[in-house]
């Protein structure tokens with residue numbers, strides 16, 4: 001029997017972007033861990049024979065100090081995606097003109113560093129608006145992958161902002177970080193956004209069918225800090241539910257999945273960053289092995305090609321609620 005497809009992506013968020021969102025001083029000099037983490041995750045992906053999608057932040061690609069690391073990713077044969085230029089999770093508050101600049105500038109910088117033109121987009125912190133989708137269509141993108149259909153975004157946001165020193169304005173800007181409760185109503189399976197002139201494929205980051213609980217690797221690592229056994233059962237249950245619901249998963253990695261508190265002490269505020277790197281690496285290798293044994297791993301771009309070849313995709317119309325986030329009319 002052939003294995004079901006599973007796409008994997010990695011959001012290459014850098015040290016400065018976490019510090020910026022968290023309101024920490026010092027991000028303006030763009031501190032970077034790319035030289036450390038890129039060779040580390042490329043080696044692991046190569047050991048498993050995976051070709052995935054890496055979403056790159058334009059600001060990183062624009063800096064000479066990061067170019068070598070970013071070129072290594074493209075040279076290793078991974079798909080390169082656009083993860084915005086400034087990595088501001090309040091992208092949905094931008095005007096259409098600002099979004100166009102943001103996405104275009106990122107494309108240019110990423111192209112300069114990797115010699116690849118991204119055809120997939122993921123908004124920072126899962127932020128998305130109808131204008132973002134319209135601009136992706138205008139710029140001939142193949143897919144968007146900015147949706148995390150879960151009810152627990154507000155909880156994740158509350159956790160993230162524990163002990164931060166942000167002004168009221170800063171908090172208002174970040175009030176949609178990780179999405180709102182209504183994101184849980186969005187479908188888990190890929191669908192088409194109905195836009196002004198055209199449709200655009202959405203490949204959501206997969207959450208557990210029905211329960212809509214996240215199971216991206218950073219979340220699993222956070223669970224593993226309570227119980228390694230529990231995190232492993234949770235992951236296997238999520239994959240089994242996907243099989244039952246005929247969902248081809250699209251899984252998400254982050255650089256911090258490959259870095260320990262001993263690598264980047266500045267990010268100790270992050271869940272699972274109290275773990276040393278050696279323990280995290282062991283857990284991640286086990287999780288990758290689990291999904292490798294049951295699924296055929298591919299990039300989001302290749303997954304998009306396979307999905308678009310099939311008919312019967314659901315069509316969803318983005319609407320504009322007060323906070324300008326796209327919304328769907330009904331549940332799957």
Ligand SMILES: [Zn+2]
Pocket residue numbers: 011012013083087123124125
């Ligand atoms: Zn990001």
